[in-house]
Amino acid sequence: MFFKNLQTMLKDNIREYGMFIALFIIMGIFTITTNGLFISPRNISNLINQTGYIAVLAVGMTLIIVIRHIDLSVGFLAGFLGAVVAIALSSWGWSVYIVIPFVLVLGALAGLLTAYPVAQLGIPSFVASLAGWLIYRGLLLLATAGTGTIIISDPVFNAIGNGFIPDIFPNRGFVPDVHIVTLLLGVIAIIFFVFSAISSRKKEQAYDFEVLPPDMFILQLVFVAILISAITWTLAGHNGLSWTTVVVLLVVGIYHFITTQTVLGRHIYAVGGNPEAAELSGINVKQMTYVVFSSMGMLSALSGILFASRLRSATTTAGTLFELDAIAAAFIGGVSAAGGVGKVTGSLIGALVYMSLTSGMNLMNVDIAYQYVVRGLVLVAAVVFDVATRSRGK
Amino acid sequence: MSTPILEMRNITKEFPGVKALDEVSFSVATGEIHGLVGENGAGKSTLMKVLSGVHTYGTYTGDIVLNGEVMHFNNISEAEEAGIAIIYQELALIPEMTVYENIFLGHEIHNNMVIDWNETIKRTAEILKRVKLDVNPATKVRDLGVGKQQLIEIAKALHRDVKLLILDEPTAALNEDDSENLLRLLREQRDQGVTCILISHKLKEVINVADTVTVLRDGQTICSLDAEQGEVTEPMLIRQMVGRAIKNIYPPRESQSASDEVVLEVKNWHAYHPKLGRDILEDVNFSIRRGEIVGFAGLMGSGRTELALSLFGNPYGYLVSGEMQIKGQPVKFTHPQDAIRAGVAYLTEDRKGAGLILIQDVKENITLANLQEIAKRGVIDNNAEIKVATEYRRSLNIKTPSIEQAVVNLSGGNQQKVCLGKWLFVKPDVLILDEPTRGIDVGAKFEIYTIMNDLVKQGMSIIMISSELPEVLGMSDRVYVVASGKITGELPIAEATQENIMQLATIE
Ligand SMILES: Nc1ncnc2c1ncn2[C@@H]1O[C@H](COP(=O)(O)OP(=O)(O)OP(=O)(O)O)[C@@H](O)[C@H]1O
Ligand SMILES: [Mg+2]
Numbered sequence: 001m002f003f004k005n006l007q008t009m010l011k012d013n014i015r016e017y018g019m020f021i022a023l024f025i026i027m028g029i030f031t032i033t034t035n036g037l038f039i040s041p042r043n044i045s046n047l048i049n050q051t052g053y054i055a056v057l058a059v060g061m062t063l064i065i066v067i068r069h070i071d072l073s074v075g076f077l078a079g080f081l082g083a084v085v086a087i088a089l090s091s092w093g094w095s096v097y098i099v100i101p102f103v104l105v106l107g108a109l110a111g112l113l114t115a116y117p118v119a120q121l122g123i124p125s126f127v128a129s130l131a132g133w134l135i136y137r138g139l140l141l142l143a144t145a146g147t148g149t150i151i152i153s154d155p156v157f158n159a160i161g162n163g164f165i166p167d168i169f170p171n172r173g174f175v176p177d178v179h180i181v182t183l184l185l186g187v188i189a190i191i192f193f194v195f196s197a198i199s200s201r202k203k204e205q206a207y208d209f210e211v212l213p214p215d216m217f218i219l220q221l222v223f224v225a226i227l228i229s230a231i232t233w234t235l236a237g238h239n240g241l242s243w244t245t246v247v248v249l250l251v252v253g254i255y256h257f258i259t260t261q262t263v264l265g266r267h268i269y270a271v272g273g274n275p276e277a278a279e280l281s282g283i284n285v286k287q288m289t290y291v292v293f294s295s296m297g298m299l300s301a302l303s304g305i306l307f308a309s310r311l312r313s314a315t316t317t318a319g320t321l322f323e324l325d326a327i328a329a330a331f332i333g334g335v336s337a338a339g340g341v342g343k344v345t346g347s348l349i350g351a352l353v354y355m356s357l358t359s360g361m362n363l364m365n366v367d368i369a370y371q372y373v374v375r376g377l378v379l380v381a382a383v384v385f386d387v388a389t390r391s392r393g394k
Numbered sequence: 395m396s397t398p399i400l401e402m403r404n405i406t407k408e409f410p411g412v413k414a415l416d417e418v419s420f421s422v423a424t425g426e427i428h429g430l431v432g433e434n435g436a437g438k439s440t441l442m443k444v445l446s447g448v449h450t451y452g453t454y455t456g457d458i459v460l461n462g463e464v465m466h467f468n469n470i471s472e473a474e475e476a477g478i479a480i481i482y483q484e485l486a487l488i489p490e491m492t493v494y495e496n497i498f499l500g501h502e503i504h505n506n507m508v509i510d511w512n513e514t515i516k517r518t519a520e521i522l523k524r525v526k527l528d529v530n531p532a533t534k535v536r537d538l539g540v541g542k543q544q545l546i547e548i549a550k551a552l553h554r555d556v557k558l559l560i561l562d563e564p565t566a567a568l569n570e571d572d573s574e575n576l577l578r579l580l581r582e583q584r585d586q587g588v589t590c591i592l593i594s595h596k597l598k599e600v601i602n603v604a605d606t607v608t609v610l611r612d613g614q615t616i617c618s619l620d621a622e623q624g625e626v627t628e629p630m631l632i633r634q635m636v637g638r639a640i641k642n643i644y645p646p647r648e649s650q651s652a653s654d655e656v657v658l659e660v661k662n663w664h665a666y667h668p669k670l671g672r673d674i675l676e677d678v679n680f681s682i683r684r685g686e687i688v689g690f691a692g693l694m695g696s697g698r699t700e701l702a703l704s705l706f707g708n709p710y711g712y713l714v715s716g717e718m719q720i721k722g723q724p725v726k727f728t729h730p731q732d733a734i735r736a737g738v739a740y741l742t743e744d745r746k747g748a749g750l751i752l753i754q755d756v757k758e759n760i761t762l763a764n765l766q767e768i769a770k771r772g773v774i775d776n777n778a779e780i781k782v783a784t785e786y787r788r789s790l791n792i793k794t795p796s797i798e799q800a801v802v803n804l805s806g807g808n809q810q811k812v813c814l815g816k817w818l819f820v821k822p823d824v825l826i827l828d829e830p831t832r833g834i835d836v837g838a839k840f841e842i843y844t845i846m847n848d849l850v851k852q853g854m855s856i857i858m859i860s861s862e863l864p865e866v867l868g869m870s871d872r873v874y875v876v877a878s879g880k881i882t883g884e885l886p887i888a889e890a891t892q893e894n895i896m897q898l899a900t901i902e
Contacts, residue, residue, distance in 0.1 A: 107498050163483065207780055209798065263765040270762055273751035279709050280748050281763040281816065290858040383547050 002215055009216045015389045019333065019349045022382070024355060030236060030360030038360050041238035044231075047352075047359045049161065052244040053078070053306040055351040057257050057326035058333065060299035062347040063292045065274040065330055068339035069118065072323050073132025073295065074300040077110055080136045081301045082308035083143035086150035087226070089157060097158045103301045110136075111297020112290055119289040133323070141316060150314045161310030164239040178238025186232025191226045194247025197221060244306055246309035251302070255344040268292060273340030328375070329354045332382040336390075353378070399424040399460075399589050400445070405456035407440055407449060411795030414440040415454070416613040422558070422606075427590045433635055433835040434807025435793040436610040441528065442560050446480040447473035458560075461576035462470030477557030480549045483806065484746055485565055490657045490837035497550045518820065521549045525579055539695055541572025548579065559583065560591045563806070565599060566833045567743075569694045571877040577603050583615035595807075595835050597628045609634040609787050636837040643836065644842045644868030652686040652871050653857075655856050656722070656823050658738075662668055663716035665704045665879075674700045674712065675879045682824060682857060685850045689870030690859045692899045697861045699743060702826045702838060707733040722822070734763060737823035741813055741830060743859075745806075749813040752802040755781035756794055759801050760815045767819070782888065787814035791841060792887045806833045814842065817869055818849075824847065831865065843869060863892045877901050 004090040015292060016289055030038035037043060064071045080090060081103050088094040088102070114132050144150060167181050197220075203213050212220065235241055259265035270278040271288045279285050303322065308314050333350025335342030357378060361371045400422040407415040415437045422428045430438050445458060447467035458465045460476055467473045473480075487496050494515050504618045505516065513693050518531040527545045535543060544564055553561055561580075565573040573596075580590050580603055594600050600607060607626055609616040616634050619626045633639050658681065665675035674697050682688050690698045704714050707730035718725055720736055727733045730740070742748040748761055761768055768778040768890045783797040790811045792805055801812055810833060816824060831839045846856055846869065848863075860866050866873055873890045874884040875898035883898035 056485055200787075203777070207784075209796070261776075263769045264772060266758065266762070266765055266774065270751050270754070270758075274752050276748045277742075277751055278762075279704075280742060281728055282707075282734040283728075283762075284729055320632060340751065346708055 004133075005213050005216050007211060015299060015334065015386065017120070018186060018385055018389065019353065019382075020229070023323070023353050023356065026356050026360070030356065031365065034360065034363045035386060037363055039234075040236045042233050043359065043363070045238045045242060046357060048235075048248075049242050049244045049310065050359065051355040052161075052248050052308070052378045053303040053350050054322065054325045054329055054355060055248050055348050056299045056306065056352045058301045058329035059251055059344045060296035061323075061326045061330045062333070062335050062342050062344050063259070063268060064125075064256075064296050065327075065337060066269060066340060066342050067292050068272055068337075069289070069292075070129065071111075071114060071125060071296050072129040073110075073114055073136055074129075074184065074296060074303070074326060075319040075322035075324070076133055076136035076140055077107065077297065077300040077302035078307060078322055079314075079317075080140040080143060080304070081107055081110075082138055082304035082318050083150060083314040085157070085305060085308050085316035086152050087143060089152055089154045090150060095333050097155050099157075099306060103305060103359040104298050107301025107304075108294040108298040109338040110300070111294035115290045115293035116295070119286040136319075139148070140318065144314060144316045148316050152308060152312050158309055158312045160243050160247070161306055161308075162312070163243050165241045165243065167240060177237070179236040182232055182240035184241070186228055186236070186240065189232075190228050193224055194221055194227070194362070198267055244310070247302070252344055252348050259344055263293070269340055309357070325354060326351075328379050332379060332385075334386055336386075350382075353382075397424050398422060399461060401457075401459040402445065402458045403459065405441065405444055405458075406537035407437075407444055409795075411799070414613055415444070417456070417699070418610065418613065418615050420608060420615060421618070422591060423588060425584060425587055425589055425607040427584050427592060427603050429607035429609065430591055430593045431595070431600055431631055432610035432616075432834075434811075434838055435805040436635075437613040437837075438610055439562055439805065441610070442480060442591065445473070446470060446478050446560060448480075448766055450764065452853070453886070454666060459635040460877045467650070474554065475817070477552035477555065478560065479558070479563065480560040481544075481551060481558040481564060483563040485543050485547060485804040487535045487543055487546060487550075490534065492532050492534055493522070493529060493538075493546055494531040496546060497521060497553060499550075501554060506642055506675065517553065519550075521553045524552060524576070524615055524645065525549045538844065539572075540567050541569065541575065541694065544568060544576060545579070552583070556588060558589050559589070560593075562593045563595065563833055564592070565596060567593060567694075567829075572694070572862075573599060595833060597836065601626050601628065601631070602728050607631065611637065612637060618626055632836050640836060640840055643840065645840060645847060647847050647850075650871075653684045655684040656681050657684050657720065658682040659717075659719040660705065660723075661717040661719075661855075663701070663704070663718070664714065665700060666713040667700075668711065668713060669759060675704060677879055678716070678879075680874055680881060680884070684823075684855055685853055686871045687846060687850055687856045687858055687869055689866035690857060690876055691863065691866045691873055691895050692861070692876035694861055696899065697874045698876050699828055700879070701876070702740055702828055702857070703784060703857060706730055706738060706826065707731070734820055734822070738826070739763075739817040739820050739822035739824070740826040741817050741828055743828040743832065745813050749816075750801050750809060753800055755798045755800050756787065756792065756804070756812055757797040759812050760786050760797075760819055763816050764820045782819060783815075786819065790818075790845070791817050791838070807838055810834055811838065811842075814845075818845075824855045824857065826859070828859045829861065830858065831860075831862075833844075862894060865897070866890075875899050 027039065084106065085099055085103050088099045090097065113128050117128045118125045165181060201211055208305065265313060266285045268277050268288055270283055271285050275285050303320065307318055329351035330342065330347045332353050333346035335347065354375065357375055358371065361374065398421045402418065402420040405415050405418045418441060420441065420618055428793050432438050437724060444454050450776060451466040465476060481799055488573055494517060496512050497518050501512050515531050522531065522655065525545045527549065528543060529538065535546065541543050547862060564576060568576065577599055583881055584590060592604060602622065602730060606620050608618045609631060629639060663678040664673065664677055667674045678701060689838060692698050703710060704712050707727040708714055709730050725736055741766045746752065761779050765774060767776050768782060780797065785798055787794065792811045793808050804812065814830065831842055834842065870887055872887060873895065874881050875895055877899050882901045885894065889902045
């Protein structure tokens with residue numbers, strides 16, 4: 001009975017679980033090939049921090065692809081805005097608390113600029129954003145002209161990419177060398193998850209919707225609880241939760257909420273599903289295009305901030321190929337190029353899969369040439385899997 | 395005429411949550427026109443998809459026997475090779491390509507992969523003659539009307555030497571002349587030895603052309619009636635389809651609900667189509683009163699849809715001039731959003747292209763145009779949404795296993811009801827219905843007409859654009875006739891007849 005239930009659950013949700021399974025397999029393989037180095041707290045913490053700047057881009061890119069567009073400009077926009085941050089902090093002497101909102105607004109404006117020819121004149125976004133790619137690349141070169149690298153010395157700013165959340169009883173808790181606040185947050189997250197899962201299951205039952213059988217439901221809860229515990233325990237063993245993780249979780253949380261629970265989200269997915277029907281249902285397609293591109297611009301700025309902070313500097317090559325990494329992450333995460341389909345949480349997992357590959361192969365000292373080939377193969381495999389399971393669902 | 399070309403035995407096809415076909419048996423004699431009728435969601439399209447290889451071998455149970463041989467189609471081309479061609483209700487032509495490119499698409503005439511265009515065009519001309527279509531093979535398909543496009547679909551099927559031609563609601567979007575034309579063509583093809591299966595909700599035409607009619611209900615074969623063994627009548631079919639008799643096709647209006655208050659007035663309305671480069675509406679003047687159903691009659695392409703769209707926030711960017719008043723207040727809509735806010739709703743005639751988000755579910759489609767109503771500060775209240783969707787599913791009798799079913803999986807008629815539900819939820823003052831019962835079965839038509847009557851009783855005003863004259867005559871309080879972008883006449887219902895409407899509709 002149990003195994004039969006398990007089988008049907010896996011079968012019915014293969015698309016959703018597929019990515020998790022892939023992530024586990026990839027992590028498992030690297031753990032073995034690196035003699036456990038991959039799964040060490042230090043490496044996991046590093047991996048998550050490196051994923052950060054791609055993950056936020058992938059979240060924005062998800063919505064761009066959902067409304068049937070593409071934005072190639074985001075990588076160098078992130079790089080350029082990172083340079084702006086560096087200049088503002090070191091040359092203009094601005095406070096970090098002003099620089100960050102300022103750059104986020106700049107990013108949103110840049111997004112609007114990309115959206116303008118797309119929404120008003122019907123220019124393909126590929127072309128419009130390719131122009132952006134060239135322009136921001138040029139601007140990045142200009143901004144970093146001279147030394148080539150602008151060092152950032154602001155400690156608050158650099159903490160975003162390298163620092164960790166503070167602890168309450170550093171080195172004094174019941175377990176030494178473990179980050180108490182991180183553990184507490186993990187426990188809260190588990191409790192929150194369990195409660196919300198139970199309440200939404202109750203609601204669905206009240207409406208006679210199909211729900212998982214009880215044993216599978218409990219299995220799911222236990223599985224997620226173990227997953228969260230494992231991650232928090234690992235992170236707690238290495239300085240705890242990093243600020244980057246906090247930022248990424250916030251971004252994913254907010255976007256997940258917007259896309260699943262709000263009118264705005266519904267409108268965005270409607271535009272992606274059928275722009276003509278959306279327009280005739282009173283949704284302003286142009287306006288949605290502006291909204292989605294400016295959110296993308298803002299997230300590019302955030303990505304630029306995370307990256308500059310991580311490197312404690314702005315460089316001429318910052319942002320190179322970020323756009324393609326973000327697009328790959330989104331597609332691995334299950335976004336459909338046909339529009340209207342894709343979850344931001346999926347893209348987060350996609351970004352983790354993608355960055356795990358990089359991190360694991362780096363640990364194994366795999367030649368960069370092979371790394372690209374492997375990443376390409378994984379991308380193809382993910383998309384093929386996605387398409388195959390989708391047509392079977394019909 | 396007695397040897398069956400096709401026998402489908404005990405076909406069962408299940409989708410998650412629905413048994414679409416339940417042990418259906420279906421037999422078609424060689425060289426006949428076989429009508430297939432049934433309510434929305436009865437399983438007609440599904441049965442034909444099983445036959446034509448869309449639902450592949452192994453996804454259903456039962457046997458398909460073609461000319462005495464059991465067939466296992468693993469894809470559509472295998473069915474095509476066996477001589478089966480299916481024409482869906484939604485046209486599958488490529489608008490930007492020419493007639494000859496479309497007809498030979500996928501079956502190009504070539505020498506060593508180089509297409510022989512001269513031969514293609516020559517053969518196209520021959521095929522067009524066969525379907526009696528007088529157009530230049532080099533015309534782009536988008537420049538032709540739906541009626542002609544439908545004939546091209548048939549031509550496309552014919553050139554491949556079909557034995558069994560399946561037409562799924564081919565006349566739903568056609569006007570009477572074009573329908574006549576198409577049915578005549580079917581008869582001719584039959585006389586030349588092509589067997590046809592015709593699915594339609596227009597029972598009159600089925601009775602007219604079909605030699606045998608099979609009725610499906612809830613995924614089961616109810617009966618097969620042979621015209622040679624006694625006349626098949628409309629009431630007879632209806633009784634078999636819905637399981638009870640329906641006396642009136644148009645429900646009577648209890649009381650006259652129209653008041654004197656004018657809710658919508660349009661004066662000197664002009665529209666110019668920038669892409670076509672010509673005027674599409676000229677000097678249109680009309681008014682709608684509260685609680686009135688006003689029919690807009692006319693031929694396909696007479697400009698009624700364009701008129702409705704130009705009033706409904708003009709989403710396709712025509713250049714519009716003129717005056718529009720709602721309840722005496724002049725209004726100017728720059729987007730459908732403005733129109734909806736001002737209480738005007740428009741049900742499109744193109745439900746798949748412009749009406750539904752096919753990949754989203756029933757619930758999401760119904761609430762799409764009025765999310766504000768179920769949201770607080772921009773956050774959707776899921777419970778409220780489920781309540782609303784459940785309510786419309788019940789009142790419109792939408793057949794779906796769940797409100798969380800993607801609408802792409804619903805039958806055509808049920809998709810139409812979802813579209814209608816979306817606009818009812820907006821609770822407009824003026825509801826513009828563009829071909830509201832296209833593809834809808836008799837029972838459901840009756841339900842929709844009843845709903846329309848209820849709505850006007852509650853004070854809504856309805857503009858009904860319809861190419862079906864009986865429907866216009868049966869439902870309207872007043873009729874405007876539109877021809878070539880102009881209103882050529884206004885008739886109180888007492889004076890309107892098929893003849894005088896047709897006469898006004900064909901004024902040049
Ligand atoms: N791909 C699918 N997935 C799930 N359910 C489906 C699918 N296709 C059809 N159905 C269901 O099967 C039933 C029969 O549908 P079908 O399209 O055959 O009806 P129909 O007789 O053609 O109706 P209509 O006259 O409205 O076109 C319906 O309940 C429909 O919801
Ligand atoms: Mg059908």
